Amino acid sequence: MSTTPKWYCRNKSQPMHTFAEIGNLGLELRRITKRIVIDVNSAIFSEHDTILEECEQVVELYWSLKDETKNADFQSLSKKIKRSPYNALLMRKFNLIMELNDRRFCQLTFVLKRTLSLLLRKSMQSEMWLNWALHITQLYNRCRNVNSIQGQTQTQSCLQPEQEAQPEGEEKEKEPKLSGKCKEEMHANVCSNMYPALLMSLKNIDFGFVLQYVAQTRVEQNALDLVFGLFNMGEQDAWREHQQQQQNNESTSSSLEILRTLNISFAAGDYQPYCESAQDYNALQMPSTSGAGAAAGVGADAKDEGQDHQSLRCKHTESFLQKERIFIAQLIAKATEICPTIFGKSSQPPPLYPYASYSSTDSRKAGEVDMNAYIVRGLRLLWSYVGIILDHILLWWIDTPMSCYNLTHIDSIRCWLYHQNVNDIPEPVFSTLRGIGEILTGFMCNNIWDQLFRLTLISSSNPRRLVQQVVEQYRDAPKNEHGTPTGTVWISVFSNLVNLSNQYFSNTDAHNNSSLLPVAEQIPMLHRLDHSVHSMRLWVTEQAKLLCCEWKMDRFFQILEHDVKLCLSVFNTFKLPKLTADLSDILMLVCVALRTKLITESTNNIDLLKKTTDECVQILSAVCRILSLANFTLCFPAASHWQRSVYNDEEKSLYVGYVLDEIFLPSIRATKDIVILKLILKLICEAWLDFIYQKRIRFSVNGALRLLNDFDDVREWILSCTLLDEQQLEKLSNHEVLRMCKGVGKILLRKPEDIISITQSPKFDKKSEDANAQDTQLPSEMFVSNQKHWLQLRANGGNGFPLLKLCCGDSI
Template sequence: MSVCNNTCPYLFFPLRKISVTRLLQMISSNRAELCCHKLIDCLLETYKLYETNDDDNSSDNSSFEIYRALTKHMSPPDPCEPTNKNKILNFDNGSNNETFLSIEELIAYEEKNVLDLLDTILKVAPAMLGCDGVKKSKSTGATKISTKARQKVLDYYEQILWGEVGNFLEHIILWWASSPLSARSPHSSQHLREWITQFIPTAEIPSVVLSALTSLADALGVHVTLTSWDQHFRLALVSSKSMYNPETGKLFCNVLQDLVMLCNQCEITPDWIIGAPLEELPLVEQIPVLHRLDHSIHTTRLWAVSETKKIANNWNVDAFFTVTHTDIVSCLAQLNSLRFTDHSADIEKGGLGVHVQVCTLMRAKLASEVQENITKLKGTPNECVKGLASICRTISLANLQMIFPENSYWRRVSTQLPEKPSSYVDKFLDRILTPILVATDDHVISNMILQIMCESWLDHIYMNKIKFSQYGACQLLCDFGYVETWLMNSSVATQAMRKKMIKNEVLRRCEGVGRLLLRCPGEQIKMIDKNKKIEPNSPNGEKTELMPAEMYVPNQEQWLELRAIKKRNLFKSSLCCGKF
């Protein structure tokens, strides 16, 4: 009753048949962890030789961490084995080939365990080997295991044993023991992965161990993909949520650089640098990389648009152009090194396994989305500049509201022409245009800002319905004309920039407004302005006279409404027209 009760249900089950296959599975399950530790011992010794023979004879922090990670898992001597690990890892001051002889000794030792098991089975239960597995000697009559059966058993054992070792390697290296590799920076795992990837094709590794090392490299790659992105992206995202930090753009650039490197590594194999067959590519590993890359590019673009709006509202244009002309350019430079092999022909050809085909189609879809987001990121600087233009108009109008003289200033009457521009002009140009000229040498953007400023200047005048006396109109014309003088005297603008900006048509439009305010009712505008200089026009050397400035002004009748009622003319309007 103490044995055969409900607490021991296995007694009620039918007996399971013990077979050689079942025994091999049990042995491989029990031996896998120990073989894993011994393989790590071999990797450790090889890594020591690798570091010693390094040309620069130096070891960075990552190398030291890998060394520590491997030493943490060196297996202790096994008292149950006839030979200790010192015999298995009998290294001399030799080359890599001697290292692989030790790995082969490890394989040979496991084969000996299986051969001893077969000898025991032959003596105790030869029927387990089957009729074809046992042969009887014609001369002596003794039984022995057939060569074919022996090799079949060895191949089966090695396949399941080293497959288990490949699974154990990931857990032991990354997660087990007191100081696992997963507790360190993802760069350490990446360093070990790159070393294994470079190590595999340069040495004659037995095929049974090769699969385990390849499995470890793949597992490390997945771990690096998950953890490195988490680390870099978290830093960038936290930085982007605070006030403007010049390091945020660099952090996003680091995110993309890391993902591009991981993605490019998935485009090659130990045997193929380019054009690797789809069946050999780590597609399962590349898919999460592409997911993260797609999301990261999208987030970088959203950050750039949002950040430039915030800093533009404070008219911190130096930071604005750092984002648009430095950070985004750096991110695009990293993405330019992204490599995608087109496998469309292989997909159309067919013949792929279901798993490979599904992964390939998913990879192609993600690659398309990544390219689309890269295209959007390339257009982000222009999008940000459009936002800057909108904010420039608001800031210009706000400044003019504070510094523009009152209406009475423009209704003054005097017998003398104004000799200098109003004081607000310098303030207006210094507050808005000077930071732009300091921050960028892009004449297109600088001309755009100048145009917006002048248009806002005109809009402020018209929206407030400011009335101008003849003297006030001359003063306004003098203020408009001072912009060209200010540009020529600016110490922050280059000579090339000055030449581009003084040709801006908005300056002619401002001049035209000033001249319209000096016109008498019903006075016709001459189509040729004889007071203006003539410029060369065509390659034939012909010269054309400039069109009057008034012709650059749309809705001329609306501006004529802003003339104050004239009591008397104190001086000829032609005198102040030549002031511009």
């Protein structure tokens, strides 16, 4: 007796026919998918109606066979079938074919959605493309929930657009289960994990999806129309200011010229002024009745001149909004006729023209709200795309792009955009223009930094006049009248970066909300600012070494006292508020973290720049000592000169004035900082004493007196200098280092075996007492630290052989 069940061995049985149809279904799915892909790539669609009919038949066959496979004959088998290897093999083959058909059906839905996206991008070229795209949308939605669509009635009331997205539980209940598996499991099994988007739950195409692609096709034309109206408004404002003010500055005139040129580029003709009063529309809603529009026109006529000026400014933008309202209404009408499933559950979409005369029924009022909500949604999508592409059109795509003009002209337009008010330009165009202002701010930052940073590298070889002409183009930079040309460029770099960055935080109320601020746009500014501060700090250090070695104190103190101080003063107005991001917004969290890191690095570099002054003073100290020793090596008299017994008191030593003129006088001319001047005087005198001690020069009594007079000549030179004021003269002439030098001279007058007393002075001093300003309780010798070593430099009293005297002193 055969163990094969009756329904499996008889070819005329319904299950066997279903098994055969399932195998043919896989071929049909593959054929129709391939045909759609090939025809979509063609330029002309001659048989698109046939393709849609065939595809619809295949979809209906797929779902009907899925329903038949849920029969108990296919799901439960008798014990005899389980014992038959042949029948078990057939059932395994059946399951494999079912999984293959599920996979091919998902592939068909992906191809349909891809085809829909391609057609929507071309929908503005021909009405046939839009019609076919809506037909494919209807077919795609039937692919997802064909059973639910068949069960819907035509009398359901319309729902709100916000209720289009149904809960996941309801969607799962409406859509048929495949092989007893839920929707998400089916996708995970039939799709490759190399494309994560396929693992997500597929949803029906709604009106927002279609509107998103349609808006992308209209964005360029709307952007051009907006720019045309934008520069018309700008030309009106510039012309009005030109008529009111007879004496205009350069920026106003240049802005007027660029607005005229750009207007011609868009309009391809002369500008025609507006003479009629503009109508004030609501920002996004369509007017409910024609009477309301007439009343609005009467109200606009009753305004004063200032309000008329505001309505005149928003005439262009309101005309754009009204035109898009009409377009969206027409799109909804076409979608209602061809693809009613695009509006969600209800097969009856909202009323098409709510501004027409309706009866006061509750259903029609609800439909009017739906229509306005769809229009608001469409306008938001459209102007968001306009904001994305508008900066490219302004800067690069038009015949006379703004990027070809001077940066000052672009900056004037950017400032004009920031000065616009929401009362003048309604939403959502106002937000779009504000976004353009932020993008132009980033463009200005990049180009100003590139131009000025390159100028810092070559400014040392360019004349000061050329540098001033370039820097004067940027009005925000403070004046640097006494600084160097390169320092002037650095100040302009920091001033422009700080001012552009501060404009992002003009609204102090939104500082803590990072979602309302262009955090990503500020990151390049902070990055450039950090590198600029670091580069200037290196430049200041290298210039300090170079100028000190050449002893160009005028330029050295220009950098130190003017360039660095003005650069640091720019950062006093730097706004760096702390921002917090929502934990759910990963992109904003990354931007805020990167901004915080850049702020920390910039602050550290600014602190290092503040300490650069001390580093330069240390460099000055080291070079000043070496330079002083070099000058004393060249001009200090020989050792034999100091062992003579007779000197001409009327003649002064020339080397004292020479050293002071070479080292101290350039410093006095370059700076008025008394601390720096006292430091240089101290370094000169200490180098003088170090030179004497290192050479071991021995002094006779008259030689010591001669050296003591030379020390006094330093004080006389200071008092005779006309470049010093009274306060500087007092502090420099009474410097401790002069007391120490005088103490060395008095020590050299003593004998080596003498013990220096605190209250006694040598009897060989020509002057009976010190100057009144130098009177202290301690004698001058007490200011010398190594007194015993200086006592050893006293020469013998004239006895001995000449050879002994020659050996005691070194000739120079």
